[in-house]
Amino acid sequence: MSNLQEIKDNWVQYRCNPIYMPMAGVVGSDISSNFLNCTLQSVNTYAGFVMDPIYQNFKILTDIFQFLMKAINDMRGAVTGASGGFMGIIQSTFGKLQNTIQSTVQLFGRVRTLMNRMMAVFAVMMNIVSTGVQTGESVKNGPIGQAAEFFCFHPSTLIYTSEGTIPISAVRPGMRLADGQFVRSVLEFDSLGTKMFNIGNIRVSGNHKVMLEGKWVRVENHPLAQEAESCERVFCLNTENHTIHIGGFHFKDYEETSNPAILSEFFRQVQAHYGGYISVEKIENPEKYRYTGILPTAHVILDDGSLALAKNIKIGDVLKYGGEVDGIAHHQIDGVSIYKDVQVAPGSWILNENGVIPVTDIHSQKTCDYIQFITRACHYAVASPTGEFVILDDHEVPDDDIHTWRDNEIQKEV
The missing domain is CATH 2.170.16.10 (Hedgehog/Intein (Hint) domain)
Known part of the structure; x- marks a missing residue:
């Protein structure tokens, strides 16, 4: 019993002894709880010694993996650096190539501009030469058709x-x-x-x-x-x-031609000069409507606003809108047309804000003597019961190019 008391007093010392563990209930301790506590203490005591080799092996593996990861990271850094350097080289190379190409393109652009300018200069020179040749041919072939150029005879001829x-x-x-x-x-x-x-x-x-x-x-x-x-x-x-x-x-003679083709084109150019409506009737019947004018009894408006009979107008008089009279033509024409209650020769040009329109409606087939003027402006004002109107004179248009064209075409006739 004395030993039992000693075990009980020193139970902490003997509790995990396999000999005394069954006696846990004798000393007042739960056998199951005591067994569980002792087992846990044994595991805690001996597990470290048992698991150390395994821990060491895991540590070695961990170190190896860390070394491998470091190597991989170093390789990735090296690759990144090499890639960056390579891309830098490529970018620098392509940048220089781009600059070179841009400079070349600009150079070709300047060369093209220079060539265009040279071609323009040559074109101008060719036009100058061509114009000179055409002018020489025109002078050689006949007079330049100026609106104020007259070709006539001495009065006593x-x-x-x-x-x-x-x-x-x-x-x-x-x-x-x-x-x-x-x-x-x-x-x-x-x-x-x-x-x-x-x-x-x-x-x-x-x-x-x-x-x-x-x-x-x-x-x-x-x-x-x-x-x-x-x-x-x-x-x-x-x-x-x-x-x-x-x-x-x-x-x-003065008119020089009755060629329908020349007259039609001349009339077309006259109308185009003034703009507006193109009369088909006069272009298709140029000989019928060639000569224009007003009756000698028609009233012409002078520059000062006064009226004068057409038959009383003299060379040197100044007409409204027309300026000085350089010539007077007397025509004998078949037919009479009427514009604003004034008798005019069929085909006479009327000038208004829309261009020129020929009067082609014939009211009578009577043959009449008409008067037409040659003025500085190629048109003049005529008085009528319903207000004034403007009529083209005998030269019809103050455009030297049109008269030159007509003269050159006539020059080709034999």
Whole structure:
């Protein structure tokens, strides 16, 4: 019993002894609880020794994995650095290539601009040369068709008519020449500034056309032409065949042609110059509507606003809108048209804000003597019961290019 008391007093010391563990209930301790506590203490005591090798192995594996991860990270860093350096090299190379290409493109652009400028210069030079050649040909072929250029004869030039030989200044529309041609118009002009030449015993303007060896040439280019004194007035005619035979020479008349193609295109260009409506009627019937004008009894408005009969207008008078009168034409025309209650020749051009319109409605087939003027502005004002209107004069358009074209086309005729 004495030993039992000692065990009980020192139970903490003996509690985990396998010999005394069954006696836990004797000393007042729960056998199951004591067994569980002792087992846990044993495990805690001996587990470290048992698990140390395993822990060491795991530590070795962990170190190996850490080493591998560090190596992988180092490799990744190296690859990243190499990639960055390589990309930097590529970017630098391509940047330099891009700069080089841009410089090359700019260089080619400047070369192209230089070539374009050189081509433009050559084009201008070619146009200058071409213009000079065309001008020379025009001068050689005939007079440049200026609106104020007149080609006519001295007033005392003798004309052979069916009524005898009379000065050209005495010829009247409706007379017949000795060769049977009908005289449609007689024109009188201020000759100041017109160079005159003698060819045989005929004094005529240098720009008038005369036949020479089957071709029309300017009088001033005829081998027999000699410069002569100018005169105050010059006269010319319009005939059926557009020719005048004087003193053995064959001259053109003032109008020079009845070629429908030339007249139609001329009328089209006149209308285009003023803009607006294009008259088909006058273009399709150019010979019918060629000559224009007003009756001698029509009232023309002067520059000061006063009225004067057309038959009383003289060269040098100043008309409203038209300026100074440089010439007067007397035409004999079949038919009468009416515009604003004023009788006008069929085909006469009326100028308004919309352009020019020819009066083509014929109210009477009566043959009448008409008057037409040649003014500085190529148009003038006519009075009517319903207000004034503007009519184109005999030259119709103040555009030298249009008259030059017409003259060059006539020059091609034989």
